[in-house]
Every structure is written in structure tokens, then in C-alpha cells.
Amino acid sequence: MLNKIIIGTAQFGQKYGYNNHGTPINYNEIERILEFASDNKINRIDTAISYGETEKIIGSFNLSNWDIYTKIPTIPTRTQNKDEWIIKSLEKSCQNLKTQKLKGVFFHKPNQLKNLKKKINIKSIQKLFKLTFMGISAYDIEEYIILKEKYNFNLIQIPYNVFDRKIENLKFRKYSKYIKIHVRSIFLQGVLLNEFNNLDNYFIVWKKNFLKWENWLKRNHLSHLEGCLSLIMNNKNFDNVVLGFKSLKQFKEIINILKYELPKPPPDLILINKNLINPSKWKI
Numbered sequence: 001m002l003n004k005i006i007i008g009t010a011q012f013g014q015k016y017g018y019n020n021h022g023t024p025i026n027y028n029e030i031e032r033i034l035e036f037a038s039d040n041k042i043n044r045i046d047t048a049i050s051y052g053e054t055e056k057i058i059g060s061f062n063l064s065n066w067d068i069y070t071k072i073p074t075i076p077t078r079t080q081n082k083d084e085w086i087i088k089s090l091e092k093s094c095q096n097l098k099t100q101k102l103k104g105v106f107f108h109k110p111n112q113l114k115n116l117k118k119k120i121n122i123k124s125i126q127k128l129f130k131l132t133f134m135g136i137s138a139y140d141i142e143e144y145i146i147l148k149e150k151y152n153f154n155l156i157q158i159p160y161n162v163f164d165r166k167i168e169n170l171k172f173r174k175y176s177k178y179i180k181i182h183v184r185s186i187f188l189q190g191v192l193l194n195e196f197n198n199l200d201n202y203f204i205v206w207k208k209n210f211l212k213w214e215n216w217l218k219r220n221h222l223s224h225l226e227g228c229l230s231l232i233m234n235n236k237n238f239d240n241v242v243l244g245f246k247s248l249k250q251f252k253e254i255i256n257i258l259k260y261e262l263p264k265p266p267p268d269l270i271l272i273n274k275n276l277i278n279p280s281k282w283k284i
Contacts, residue, residue, distance in 0.1 A: 001233060001258045006044040006069065006182065007037055008244030013054030025246065027057065032248045034061055040255060046157075046182070046242045047097075048108060049073055049089065055096035067103035069182075071137055074109045083121050090129055104133030104155050104180075110143050113151065122151050133180055139278050141172045148175065159185035160238065161192060161228065162213060162265040164277040167237050176237075184242040186228050189279050193224045200284045209271050220263050229254065230262035 011025050025033075037043070045063065047054050048071035055070065070093045072086055079085045094100060107113060113120065113136075126134045135155030138144055144156050160167055160183035167173075167181065187193050191203070196210040203210065217227045232241050245251045275281050 002040055002042060002255065004232075004238075004240050005037075005042050006046045006240050006242045007033070007042065008184065008242040009045060009047045009054050009058065010051050011244055011246060012047075012057050013052035024052070027060075029248055030057060031061065033245075033251055034063070036248060036251060043067060044103075044240065045069070046184075047071075049093050049096065050108060055093055059096050059098035063097075063099070068097060068099060068101075069104045069106065069133075070097070070102060071106045071108040075112055082116070082118070083125065086120065086125060087128065090125070094129075102129055102131060104135070105129070105131055106135055106137040106155065106157055108137050110136035110138055110147060113147055119150060122153070135179065137184075139274075139280070141166050141169065144172075144175070144179075153179065155180045155182070157182040157184055157242065159183070159188075159277065160231070160241075161186050161188050161277075162231055162269045163188065163192075163209070163271040165231075165267070165270050166272075173237075180240070181238040182240045182242055183232070183238045185279075186232060186241065186243065187225075188277070192228050195224075202282060202284045203276070206271065206273070206276055209269070209276075213265075213269055216265065216269065222262065225253065226257055226262055227265060229257050230264055233258065233262060233264075 012030055013024055043065060044067040045058065046069045047058055049055055050071065050073045072089055075082055075085055090102070090105065094102065122134055125131075133155035135153040135157070136144060136147060137157040139159060141158070144153070147153065156179055158167055158181070164185070167183065191199065192213070196203070196207065196214060199210070213227070217224060222230065243254060245254060271277065
């Protein structure tokens with residue numbers, strides 16, 4: 001299982017997630033996290049130029065033997081030469097990361113690609129940066145399916161957690177043999193690690209669903225963290241999983257949990273409501 005882990009870095013250079021209203025992870029703690037990862041043969045990392053100072057922080061460490069994935073930010077609407085803009089963005093990322101070698105790149109806002117009059121020259125960009133993978137970071141399967149007809153992407157990053165299990169959908173799985181699948185949002189930006197009574201009133205609409213989740217945890221004597229991680233254990237629906245954490249202590253706890261076999265969350269916990277499973281729609 002450890003060989004599937006990708007270190008998520010959204011918390012390295014900015015405030016991020018429902019639980020993380022404080023300061024970003026400090027530099028020394030990041031250094032300890034990366035050292036611990038290396039000691040456990042974890043050498044993949046996911047970042048983005050839009051994650052504050054994160055790329056520059058990562059670039060201050062020697063990660064020459066790591067697979068680095070980053071993201072192309074929102075392309076300004078009035079940009080005439082979008083290919084050129086993307087190239088400059090990736091050059092900036094490489095400069096920040098102090099590397100000439102990226103393993104893969106995602107479009108952070110793939111919806112932008114749907115209605116472009118001129119198609120982005122993906123093959124040219126992939127060749128220029130010697131990318132093994134290029135794809136999209138999406139919230140919906142439909143985003144990939146629509147773009148699949150226009151672009152020959154070989155990588156997708158998509159949410160996967162106890163409420164949101166759309167990657168198990170047969171509609172999506174028929175495409176999975178053509179692409180590398182990275183899953184994220186295992187903790188739903190930290191919401192699934194909280195007791196329901198501690199959540200914002202925004203989530204009251206789904207009280208029944210959260211209590212059902214918590215009752216399942218209690219019956220199986222699991223913590224919220226263990227319940228979330230149980231979904232990804234011995235799971236063939238994806239290739240890699242992006243895991244974020246707020247400290248080395250939490251990272252070590254995650255690694256320890258992944259060594260054991262735990263009961264999997266039942267399918268009846270699945271909830272298809274974008275106002276819950278898509279954090280960009282939260283009104284909190």
C-alpha cells in the first residue's frame with residue numbers, strides 16, 4: 001500500500017482544508033515529513049503553482065529521485081496564445097521546484113478546455129517537458145469523458161472517499177485501462193475526520209448521512225481516520241492516492257494504520273450530492 005502513496009502538499013504553503021484554519025506546516029516539519037517518507041520508500045509528491053509558496057518550499061529540498069506532479073492553473077480568459085502561456089507556467093513551476101523533470105502535469109481547471117476554439121497542443125507540451133503523464137484534476141467523471149474525445153490524456157486525479165465513490169462506477173471504469181488514476185480527498189478536506197457535532201451548520205442537511213457514517217465506525221471500533229483509510233486498502237480501483245496531513249505525527253499514524261486489514265465502508269454510505277462532496281460548493 002505504501003508504494004501507492006503520493007504526498008499531498010496543499011498544506012505546505014497555505015491554509016487548506018476544513019480542519020486547517022491555522023498557519024501552514026512549518027519548514028522544519030516539512031523536512032521531517034519528507035525524510036520520513038524517503039525512509040519508507042515513498043517518493044512521489046503532488047503540488048501546484050496555486051498552492052501559495054509550496055512549489056518554492058519543495059524546491060528547497062533535494063528531491064531529484066522523486067516523481068513530482070504539479071498543476072497548470074486557470075488560464076486567463078483573454079490569453080491569445082494559450083499553448084505559450086501553459087509553457088511559461090510550467091517553466092515557472094520547474095524554476096520554483098528547481099527541477100527540469102516533472103513526472104506528470106494536471107490541468108487544475110479542466111472545464112476551461114471544453115469550449116476552446118483552438119485545441120491545446122498536448123503532445124507538443126508533453127514532449128517539450130518530457131512528461132510521462134498529462135491529464136486533468138477533476139471533480140466529475142463527466143469532465144474526463146467529455147475531454148477524452150478531444151485530448152488523449154493518460155492521467156486523471158479525482159476525489160474518492162466514503163461518500164464519493166464514483167470511480168467505482170462502471171461508466172468510468174471502462175476508461176480506466178487507458179489512464180493512470182490518482183485519487184484525492186480521502187478525508188473530504190478534513191470533514192470526515194470530525195465528529196458531526198463539531199461541524200459547521202452548513203452540513204446539518206446531511207446529518208442523517210454523517211450519523212450513519214459514525215454509527216458504522218462505532219460498530220467496527222474504528223476511529224474516523226481508520227474508517228477513511230480503510231476504503232483505500234487493497235483497492236484496485238486506482239493507481240495512486242494523494243494523502244495530505246497536518247504533521248509528521250499524523251503522517252506516522254496514517255502509515256501505521258495502513259499496515260493492518262480493516263473492514264471497508266459499505267456502499268450505502270455513498271452520497272451523490274455535489275453540495276457536499278465538492279468542497280468548492282461549500283458555503284461556510
